[in-house]
Amino acid sequence: MLPRGRPRALGAAALLLVLILIGFFLFGGDLECERREQGGPGSFPCSLTPRVPPDGDLPADHGGCNRSDCVPLRPLPPKCELLHVAMVCAGHNTSRDVITLVKSMLFFRKNPLHLHLVTDAVARNILETLFHTWMVPAVRVSFYDAEELKPQVSWIPNKHYSGLYGLMKLVLPGALPPALARVIVLDTDVTFASDIAELWALFAYFSDEQVIGLVENQSDWYLGNLWRNHRPWPALGRGFNTGVILLRLDRLRQAGWEQMWKLTATQELLTLPATSLADQVWRSLLGGGGQAQGQGEMAVSAQDIFNAIIKRHPGLVLPLPCIWNVQLSDHTLAERCYSEAADLKVIHWNSPKKLRVKNKHVEFFRNLHLTFLEYNGNLLRRELFGCPSPPPPEAEQLQRALAHLSEEDTCLEFRQQQLTVHRVHITFLPHEPPPPRPHDVTLVAQLSMDRLQMLEALCRHWPGPMSLALYLTDAEAQQFLHFVEASAVLSARQDVAYHVVYREGSLYPINQLRNVAMAQALTPYVFLSDIDLLPSYSLYDYLRASIEQLELGSGRKAALVVPAFETLHYHFSFPNSKAELLALLDAGSLYTFRSHEWPQGYAPTDYARWREAQAPYRVQWAADYEPYVVVPRDCPRYDPRFVGFGWNKVAHIVELDAQEYELLVLPEAFTIHLPHTPSPDISRFRSRPTYRDCLQILKDEFHQDLSRHYGAAALKYLTALQQPEAPQG
């Protein structure tokens, strides 16, 4: 393989020349290149190394690379190598950030990934559900309990409890599995604009001594000259930003990392004055403070401690090219980095203002970020060609089930929709669980974008906890977020849990949505309502009192019926009492619900008796009865085979009756349905000829399953079954 024959030196020279020319020709415009005289492990290519001159000024060619003295450097790890990524995540808002970050990572990745997530209980609950339902091939997720790690960092002074989470980056070498040698650690406020494998490949440049890869800070915070007596923690020049870290865990453990950082932190804390509040505001605006966690900024950040250690042991750090952590705080110096680069790799929103940060190119960066905020995460469920990446077991099961469906099946579309596993993001917005109360009731409902305007009214009518499933695209979820932020009524409520179920398929999966909302209700009872119904103002209190009086807690199996009415007018003044309601009913301004189109759905409630009733009364199940009911949280789920519109509530009431729930009508309870334009979905599917045929098939199958499950007791449902009526919404 080596050049042989006489003119060896000449051959070598020629070869070198050819290589230089190829490099010049092919890679001239590329940023990632290496100044040959600097090459080799332990130092970084060309001027991409953040030099740290004493005056803190970046060299003019920072981020650029002079063509003629470069050879190409575009490392990638071996195909299919498993890459490890660690993040610390706590709370509802940070969980949303993590998902956006992961979407950007998955969009560009071509390698299998293992995510190591240090989480509080809230984030774990959200992310576990999300990844479980997302079913992305070749992504493994491990969770680590932040609670267990707290004692290791809680001695460090912190203004806010939440600051502790930021410090947990320090304890990763001990917290992650001992066999794990390398990991990329990310703040949750970064966005990828490239394949993370390129970042992973930079591990190859670590010298034997180096253990941490970091990008220089793009703010002047650590220079300590922002004002008189400005005394930041010690750092080399501008210091390093810890939004993106390459960690050699194996070496850190060997080098006694735990002692090292604890000693450094202790010593610095003894000599440094307490940081003032004004300092905190400044540092956060300048992005000098490490990752912001929730509302509070840290008094001491992991970044401070990392920098103090590096100041003492400069040999530990491999400076990384600035494009791997472009920091978008106010007054950032990031432009010196990206103005030369066609190719940004990672954007870091390290300002508390996030997307509202002032930066003349912020539009560019915002567009990148919005791309992944709005990106349809379902599309990331794609295999990695050429890597053995067995799909998650659930995904395989699903594939088999889908493969079993016949193309000729009248109900093909319905069955596909039933089998669809929707990505679910529970508690999309901050939420406080209600205090445990034995008779408390959660209102459960589901909606899509076209019913958002019902939320404020619903909040005014129902002061108690709610669990709402929202069927949205990723882009709509962002619109929903802004909708809530813009509403004083909605922002004020912490007891409304919004669960986003991501859209997929052509039919509205109404019962799957109801089941998601019901499963997330945290009170012992649930009021199973619909989004177009407004409960009477007193219903929440009245239901809790009724539950107590009827002693449902002591094992009495009952479903409390809330009589439903409807108005056909869209300007409507809501009755304040049963008396007012009856007056409107008599005046013809209100009707009993669906009395014209679907009388059997509500007639068994016996509205005539209800008019006069002073006490709860029992009614019997009848075919097609579908009242709105209050039931224990652990009641049967809705049958997910009923998708789109039709028979979805009826089947649930049958199931309750089969399980011998008493149906008790409450004399003072009522709820009123408001008019709305039929959704395009309803119009479309009702007009299809196969729709009724298929609904009949699904009903038959439902009855077969009932017989199988309840035996002879289920016979009454079959005999009660009449000719199919108009499907109901």
Added chain:
Amino acid sequence: MLPRGRPRALGAAALLLVLILIGFFLFGGDLECERREQGGPGSFPCSLTPRVPPDGDLPADHGGCNRSDCVPLRPLPPKCELLHVAMVCAGHNTSRDVITLVKSMLFFRKNPLHLHLVTDAVARNILETLFHTWMVPAVRVSFYDAEELKPQVSWIPNKHYSGLYGLMKLVLPGALPPALARVIVLDTDVTFASDIAELWALFAYFSDEQVIGLVENQSDWYLGNLWRNHRPWPALGRGFNTGVILLRLDRLRQAGWEQMWKLTATQELLTLPATSLADQVWRSLLGGGGQAQGQGEMAVSAQDIFNAIIKRHPGLVLPLPCIWNVQLSDHTLAERCYSEAADLKVIHWNSPKKLRVKNKHVEFFRNLHLTFLEYNGNLLRRELFGCPSPPPPEAEQLQRALAHLSEEDTCLEFRQQQLTVHRVHITFLPHEPPPPRPHDVTLVAQLSMDRLQMLEALCRHWPGPMSLALYLTDAEAQQFLHFVEASAVLSARQDVAYHVVYREGSLYPINQLRNVAMAQALTPYVFLSDIDLLPSYSLYDYLRASIEQLELGSGRKAALVVPAFETLHYHFSFPNSKAELLALLDAGSLYTFRSHEWPQGYAPTDYARWREAQAPYRVQWAADYEPYVVVPRDCPRYDPRFVGFGWNKVAHIVELDAQEYELLVLPEAFTIHLPHTPSPDISRFRSRPTYRDCLQILKDEFHQDLSRHYGAAALKYLTALQQPEAPQG
């Protein structure tokens, strides 16, 4: 720079070893690599060259690359080099495809682009408007008239007229500017999954003789052994696919390309039998037929002719790596290409089934394609850092105007919305312009997703031409497309033009939408309606007759008023005549429009007089009057400052009155407003405290502009102006 000192040979050997090791370590998994013994221009790296063995079998390692004998090859063109791309595009559907392709290209690109589009009149109209309003920095678009090029290819036999467009790829060397030396030619059914600059960089591998870069066909069509007497056009082995072409235009011109292809085509046509219809079906399913254009498949495709030329002159072609044109026809052999590649570059949907093609990995490819179908094109309006890419002049003007706005302005959000330039995709779906008729009327309206269900009813009520502006996101535009395809009523109508205006900003730009729809109306008169109104069944005929009788064509300046009513019930049977309407009105089932909330909006129509009227009667303008009117197409535009909800129609009627249009009420005309849930937008903005303040400011400014424009004549509007009333929708 060369290694000096005694052990020069040793140094050279060591250097080589290091380079091999670096290559192995860093680039081992990468596809784009070069077998050193094959390197150099004119041949293609490693086994990526589609070898063409006589048996037509692909080598086992096709698409792969043995690590140990590779050195890295990741060419990119110089930073900021302008790349040229040519496409042939005809008709409505292909225009949509082009936009998706361009979105994928822009997503990954880092270079300025110049698009050369050969178009028919329809595509030019669509794409010119689209690119003009898209305002993407560093993208230039040139149009070439397909009509002018037709004579050069129309002598080639074609089953369908549309087949001619496919053949136009042959005449590009003559059609494109003489100074243009290189161009990438693309079929409209490809999707990029990488930076097009990497494709452009492959020009560097052309030998002096080579003029065309192509990927091998991934079907067996040209092998000619599919059935007895299967006689495809001649080709080398499997032949080459022309979905992605690198053309050295300069050399083609020098080499006398025009004569070459015409001679080859003529000779082959003389010797080949006519292709049977069955052949056509097969070849199209196998993706052997070049680009499908509209309904028809070509009898002879540009691909046939390219292949016949290459068979005669194999030295002209540089075979390209298969990843640059992964062909997803049925029975494709593409898997042999992509199963080895982590990194697909271009996907080619060369089957008439497009996304419904059968392929076990189709889900993967569909997800890539859907990514760009749904991608928010607004996010591609991003500058290229480090390249001088002056934004289009309109964009600069816009930036200046936006910069002038004050953060303290009460109306900031309104003014930003007014200044927003929305991407506009006119005639999103196939549309046939109405035949020119002197009294014809187009119904003009605008809507967003939540009103799609109105379209079918509207079609039933209005049998004439319509011009509708739809305010949608890119993802919603796809849902809309499926909605129309699923509706027999809508699919049957070719005279309804749908213009998609892409969403941007927080307020509904109602008057901008109306102006788009109005500008695209092609009849001499327009009926300016709203989406929630259904016209009487006879209105279309009646309006045309009235226009004729009133002799509006002869310069009489009139706006014909169509009296509006409303129902508050959402189950409603539409009156078949004025008599029926009056009966419903008397019965209290119908009201005159907005008589409760906004009487001054419609009262000047004088409904009492209308009851009895037998002939058109003139009414006077009054403050806040906002009737639905029929006007000549060239009437004043709507004032775009009124965004969101309020005073948007009122201002237009003022403008008509100021320009001395007579207001003539038609005695038999009527239209009825159906109830709907208020949209979230309305609820949100009506509840804002600044909303009314700002509306008042905008009204004041409107009146100032009126005075400036019409002088003393505009005084009456100012004096008539009363206290601000509730804003109307």
